[in-house]
Amino acid sequence: MTNGNGNITVLSVRQTASTKIKTQPWILYYAGKALCLHCIINRIYDLTKIKMTPYLHNRYAGIILMMTMTIVFHGCGMEKPGHGDEQEQFTIDVMNKYTPVRNQGRSCNCWAYAMLSAIETEHLMRGDSVCLSVAYVMRSLLRDNYRNYYLTGGKTTFTTRGMGQTLINLIERHGAVPDYSYGYGENINYTVLCNRVRMLSEAAVRHRAGLKLYGKKVDDMIDRALGYPSEHVFMYGAEYTPGEFARSVCAPGEYEAITSFTHHKFYNRFVLETEDNWERNTFYNVPLDTMMSLIDNAVRKGHGVCWEGDISEPGFSFEKGIAKLDEDYGKNNIQEIRQKHFENYETTDDHCMAIVGIGRDRKGTRYYIMKNSWGTDNPYNGLMYVSENYVRMKTVAVYMPKEM
Numbered sequence: 580m581t582n583g584n585g586n587i588t589v590l591s592v593r594q595t596a597s598t599k600i601k602t603q604p605w606i607l608y609y610a611g612k613a614l615c616l617h618c619i620i621n622r623i624y625d626l627t628k629i630k631m632t633p634y635l636h637n638r639y640a641g642i643i644l645m646m647t648m649t650i651v652f653h654g655c656g657m658e659k660p661g662h663g664d665e666q667e668q669f670t671i672d673v674m675n676k677y678t679p680v681r682n683q684g685r686s687c688n689c690w691a692y693a694m695l696s697a698i699e700t701e702h703l704m705r706g707d708s709v710c711l712s713v714a715y716v717m718r719s720l721l722r723d724n725y726r727n728y729y730l731t732g733g734k735t736t737f738t739t740r741g742m743g744q745t746l747i748n749l750i751e752r753h754g755a756v757p758d759y760s761y762g763y764g765e766n767i768n769y770t771v772l773c774n775r776v777r778m779l780s781e782a783a784v785r786h787r788a789g790l791k792l793y794g795k796k797v798d799d800m801i802d803r804a805l806g807y808p809s810e811h812v813f814m815y816g817a818e819y820t821p822g823e824f825a826r827s828v829c830a831p832g833e834y835e836a837i838t839s840f841t842h843h844k845f846y847n848r849f850v851l852e853t854e855d856n857w858e859r860n861t862f863y864n865v866p867l868d869t870m871m872s873l874i875d876n877a878v879r880k881g882h883g884v885c886w887e888g889d890i891s892e893p894g895f896s897f898e899k900g901i902a903k904l905d906e907d908y909g910k911n912n913i914q915e916i917r918q919k920h921f922e923n924y925e926t927t928d929d930h931c932m933a934i935v936g937i938g939r940d941r942k943g944t945r946y947y948i949m950k951n952s953w954g955t956d957n958p959y960n961g962l963m964y965v966s967e968n969y970v971r972m973k974t975v976a977v978y979m980p981k982e983m
Contacts, residue, residue: 672938673879678703680962682952690745717769719754720749725779733781739773742928747978767804779793780797836862836977837862839867839869844864867914871971900959904973933949935948947970
């Protein structure tokens with residue numbers, strides 16, 4: 580959409596119309612690839628309750644995408660982003676092992692990619708080799724959505740959005756499998772699939788058909804889209820159930836969810852008030868400096884860390900592979916400033932990535948190296964260099980092993 584000055588603005592990937600809207604030129608290009616206008620359309624669906632068939636949903640998505648690209652490339656004269664600027668040079672202090680960068684495509688499940696990546700890094704640094712299936716997690720979520728939606732008469736959240744803790748909860752309930760054993764690859768639009776499952780669920784509620792009848796239809800729909808699951812997992816000559824395999828890669832209670840806000844007491848747990856915390860998970864609240872020290876210690880000791888925060892700042896550029904703030908807040912009163920930004924919606928829960936390293940630019944500024952899930956088409960093959968100041972200001976939550 581355009582504002583009164585002719586500037587192009589879009590909704591942040593995981594924001595609603597009630598929150599902030601900022602000018603984001605890089606979103607306009609990657610909307611067709613990684614950030615997905617389908618996420619925005621799905622939010623419009625949620626807000627307006629417009630009943631779209633899957634065919635019309637895709638048709639409207641295509642129309643909006645074409646209109647957006649017409650405005651961007653012709654109205655603004657903006658060319659396809661490239662890597663024309665000089666690439667920033669970094670010195671690597673720490674670089675932990677990580678699995679190949681993946682691409683979430685047009686889906687809103689960065690939380691699943693990021694938390695699984697943190698778990699994978701944890702095992703790679705121990706000498707294990709594991710790459711976990713996102714599709715199996717999403718299958719579990721969609722089936723849970725159907726069951727909860729039906730049993731509450733359509734009064735629960737039906738979504739593919741979530742947080743890092745959502746992933747942990749799902750694999751504790753339903754298990755996990757290796758990536759090679761389940762799923763048809765990355766070219767799956769989970770937003771569209773979610774809408775189709777929701778339509779079946781709405782029909783089940785209308786007909787009061789019971790869980791079993793429409794549950795079979797839901798399973799058939801998911802199986803055709805994602806693949807047919809196996810009851811057993813085979814790895815290194817051993818046989819597991821999905822539940823046993825999940826416990827072998829992520830023990831119950833292994834990870835701690837940490838945040839830092841002043842509207843709750845420090846060193847206590849509280850339900851973090853974000854839209855995507857629809858499970859009402861609790862987070863351990865610590866002072867900002869403590870949270871930053873925990874992140875540093877975890878990364879330097881080779882642990883997997885999942886980061887969750889705001890990416891709507893102009894200084895966040897996937898094209899450049901860098902995220903930094905225009906304003907240097909320093910360390911004075913930053914706890915108070917980040918609280919203010921959270922309360923006035925300048926800091927929102929937009930995106931998740933896995934922290935895999937620490938580096939410095941030529942000026943000595945520290946950056947956290949994060950593994951993104953938007954493919955490898957940037958100067959750092961899909962990694963993002965996020966400045967320490969950005970992490971201090973824009974972190975909503977982090978997840979790391981409790982031993983930290």
